[in-house]
Amino acid sequence: MKAARLHDYAEGRLRLDEVATPTVTGPHDVIVRIGGAGVCRTDLHVIESVWKETLQPRLPYTLGHENAGWVEEIGSAVTTVRPGDAVILHPLVTCGVCAGCRRGEDMYCANSSFPGLNADGGFAEYIRTNERAVIRLAEHLEPREVAPFADAGITAYRAVKKAASQLTAGTRCVVIGAGGLGHIGIQCLKALCPAEVVVVDTSDEALKLAEELGADHTVDATDDPVAQVRDLSGGAGVEAVIDFVGEHGTTEQGPAMLTQGGTYYVVGYGGRVDLAALQIIFNEINVVGNLVGNYTELCELMALAAAGKVRLHTQYYSLDQVNEALDDLSRGRVRGRAVLVP
Known part of the structure; x- marks a missing residue:
């Protein structure tokens, strides 16, 4: 599959690579076909190495932490979604058993990964997450229309x-x-x-x-x-x-x-x-x-979106245009949010 990956901080841009499509490796895994991936100022900060010492990601890796799409494949223990479901992804992949998770504060998870920041994200055709992260969308909501709610929204x-x-x-x-x-x-x-x-x-x-x-x-x-x-x-x-x-x-x-x-x-x-x-x-x-938001808050926000009370102003780009989208964001040419559509 195609993926926009950061290879070198000094390069200051992403490269479009051909990489292996993620597969199910655990019983709670969910593979999602990306329908939209929000382009965030944090992505600019990642490329500028602002987060380098804090997150210490292994390069090269795929950016993109505001993701929505359709379930492609599920692990053997997954019961709440099935292939074909339209979903939005909470940005963290969490464990569910640590103190932070048991308090309902996903951002406090002691055993989390953060796709797009310290693991492969959604500037790609597919992404692997887990069942705890996915929320089914209301029938009239399209993934590309809501993807930035996954981070900017919550x-x-x-x-x-x-x-x-x-x-x-x-x-x-x-x-x-x-x-x-x-x-x-x-x-x-x-x-x-x-x-x-x-x-x-x-x-x-x-x-x-x-x-x-x-x-x-x-x-x-x-x-x-x-x-x-x-x-x-x-x-x-x-x-x-x-x-x-x-x-x-x-x-x-x-x-x-x-x-x-x-x-x-x-x-x-x-x-x-x-x-x-x-x-x-x-x-x-x-x-x-304020540190992003938890799963429940994303559910509440999606209820507001489904009711038409909160909507995004978006500009769409193809995955091939990822660096153009990042440049437009950096130069203040994006009104609302930029979204990549593979």
């Missing part, structure tokens, strides 16, 4: 779900970044809570998309976004900020937008969150990290 949903539990009528939530994750987060906020949604971005096109998706206010981040947000709240600040950028100054701006008792949810990464202890204490603010 990452946004997890942060929004945490925030929504604290956001009552009359409160405000700022979304920093209306790109691939942020445009999902806006829709999740509108679906889960009554808070006013304020979207901050440097891109006019991203702000226009935010308005189309139901944002109550938009703020041009090129002109003192902290002051603009505080003006919208009468000077008091907002109850929650969800930062989908996490760099280029947003880690200073986000906390500065909060009212007393507010919460800063960190989703994007690349920068640093440096807060004076006095600022945290006097304002009694919270800083909350």
Whole structure:
């Protein structure tokens, strides 16, 4: 089969190789024929060697961690899916018996593999996962339409779900970044809570998309976004900020937008969150990290997608165009999410 693989960090791009098609090797294995694989900024970071020391993958390997498709083959113990089923894959292959798994937090699995990051992923025609990772799609959902929900979607949903539990009528939530994750987060906020949604971005096109998706206010981040947000709240600040950028100054701006008792949810990464202890204490603010999401949260998100309450804006590329897709993403030419279709 064809697979887009990273051979050398210095090369800065992927090569399209002919490799062996994965096969069932264990009773709980599931082989999925890829119908769509999301192209994520994390893929750029992998190629740039940002994750090299943390994940230590063996090169060459196949990228792609946002995957959906059709079940091709199943192991002898698999009972919940069968060949031909359309499915989306939770990004981790987990063991099910460690403390993290028994708590229902798949991202905490002590014995996991992460296809596309430290194992062969979905920038290919087929992928091997396990039964714990697959979720059957509603009949009217196509794999290529939903693939980025597997990471970008549940990452946004997890942060929004945490925030929504604290956001009552009359409160405000700022979304920093209306790109691939942020445009999902806006829709999740509108679906889960009554808070006013304020979207901050440097891109006019991203702000226009935010308005189309139901944002109550938009703020041009090129002109003192902290002051603009505080003006919208009468000077008091907002109850929650969800930062989908996490760099280029947003880690200073986000906390500065909060009212007393507010919460800063960190989703994007690349920068640093440096807060004076006095600022945290006097304002009694919270800083909350968000690590992708668990299987149950992906199920909940797919229920919202099936109901038409959350949808992706996508640009499609063939597998042969993988480097073009990565370049478009790097240069800010992707509106929403890029998806590879083998």
